Amino acid sequence: MKAWQEALLAWYRKHARPLPWRGEKDPYRILVSEVLLQQTQVRQAIPYYRRFLQRFPTLKALGEAPLEEVLRVWQGAGYYRRAVHLHRLAQQVEALPQSFAQLKGLPGLGPYTAAAVASMAFGERVAAVDGNVRRVLARLFALEGASPKALQGLAQSLMPEEAHPGEWNQALMELGATVCLPRKPLCGACPLASRCRGKEAPERYPLPQRRKVREERLAALVLLGRKGVYLERLEGRFQGLYGVPLFPAEELPVRAEALGVAPRLLGEVRHALTHRRLLVEVHGAFWEGEGEDPWKRPLPKLMEKVLRQALPLLAHEGVVPLPHAKPHGVEPF
DNA sequence: AAGCCGGGGGC
DNA sequence: GCCCCAGGCTT
CATH class of the missing domain: 1.10.340.30 (Hypothetical protein; domain 2)
Incomplete structure (x- = not known):
């Protein structure tokens, strides 16, 4: 021994x-x-x-x-x-x-x-x-x-x-x-x-x-209204901040129907958290409601990525002019 | 491979 | 109050 x-x-x-x-x-x-x-x-x-x-x-x-x-x-x-x-x-x-x-x-x-x-x-x-x-x-x-x-x-x-x-x-x-x-x-x-x-x-x-970083497939739904984007206060992850609806990817059909929209896929965003890797499908649609200027709300980084991806594409085919990136000063929406 | 299953202790 | 700890079973 x-x-x-x-x-x-x-x-x-x-x-x-x-x-x-x-x-x-x-x-x-x-x-x-x-x-x-x-x-x-x-x-x-x-x-x-x-x-x-x-x-x-x-x-x-x-x-x-x-x-x-x-x-x-x-x-x-x-x-x-x-x-x-x-x-x-x-x-x-x-x-x-x-x-x-x-x-x-x-x-x-x-x-x-x-x-x-x-x-x-x-x-x-x-x-x-x-x-x-x-x-x-x-x-x-x-x-x-x-x-x-x-x-x-x-x-x-x-x-x-x-x-x-x-x-x-x-x-x-x-x-x-x-x-x-x-x-x-x-x-x-x-x-x-x-x-x-x-x-x-x-x-x-x-x-x-050290736990493996798990991958999670989510869908974000960017709804563009007459005055801006439909935002909600986030629960659970990112609680207290604002963002567009975010949910497991497979819930997209149900969520879209609940909101009365028919979104199309705009792109994909990857985002790393401490022990999650999020793969977020970005879906977008035009919306009956008004919406608001998202850059005036506190947003998690993930939501900034989602919006930067979605807004130019939506604006391209829409009538409303939109910021393509987060503005530095006060920006009229 | 990942999620679930309960509590207690450290900070 | 939130984060960390962790063996075995299930899916």
């Missing part, structure tokens, strides 16, 4: 928080703790863990209880499907299977939970990789762009031969939960600080959680 691995285990033995499930041997109780800890802070999970096991002390007891009652005990813990799955699991099997592969097939057990139970309850040499472990390893080796899959493989390869798999997994997770924190890691208290390659810029390494 390498020095840093020894150091981590030594740190864990000294500093592990005394949690109710620490040192637990009963696979069922380990399972309950791990399912409760999915997306749930330790502090919040503890009272549920106690109540749950008090009421359902064994897998058999859980399986024989009505689902309603299981959910009542779970009430407040959130993610109630976890309780449904746990209950279904208890009805499916008489005893927990002892291998990672079999555990992973049970309801509610994905790669993490199956590995946690297999390693802690049955000593299988399988890495339990949760968000804590991914963050710790990404920082330790300064792996800025590492995929979850890569970190999973790394974690598996780092598990020392001599360590108890369950203890090793818990040591990594405990370090992530109490020292190698997402926002403000306590590097001064970290047993691995001397060999951590990421500690100079730890904020760069929760990065695996």
Whole structure:
């Protein structure tokens, strides 16, 4: 075992928080703790863990209880499907299977939970990789762009031969939960600080959680009236600002009919938000109403793009003269 | 691959 | 009050 691995285990033995499930041997109780800890802070999970096991002390007891009652005990813990799955699991099997592969097939057990139970309850040499472990390893080796899959493989390869798999997994997770924190890691208290390659810029390494920028197809409807453009106050995204009607692209027919217009496609606008890429079809039509000068309203950048695209095209075939770009001074519409 | 599922804690 | 956190299932 390498020095840093020894150091981590030594740190864990000294500093592990005394949690109710620490040192637990009963696979069922380990399972309950791990399912409760999915997306749930330790502090919040503890009272549920106690109540749950008090009421359902064994897998058999859980399986024989009505689902309603299981959910009542779970009430407040959130993610109630976890309780449904746990209950279904208890009805499916008489005893927990002892291998990672079999555990992973049970309801509610994905790669993490199956590995946690297999390693802690049955000593299988399988890495339990949760968000804590991914963050710790990404920082330790300064792996800025590492995929979850890569970190999973790394974690598996780092598990020392001599360590108890369950203890090793818990040591990594405990370090992530109490020292190698997402926002403000306590590097001064970290047993691995001397060999951590990421500690100079730890904020760069929760990065695996970077969500993919999703693309969204929207349609904007530019209605040109006698005095300007039909505007509405925006809700949700860009709330409080003004703009032309903006909605999912597939709603165009319904929206157009509701407004009594027959728009034609004028063009397309792309716009990037923090975690969205918007692809906006710009549709336009002439309109019975008056409308107003859009440049006198606070507009999101997206709406400026939409209007710059639409207005010249509409004006070209219309009778009303229109600004082709956002004016700098006061502009009579 | 992306959306959904609940809560708590940090700022 | 808003943002962040995150495993497993579903579509």
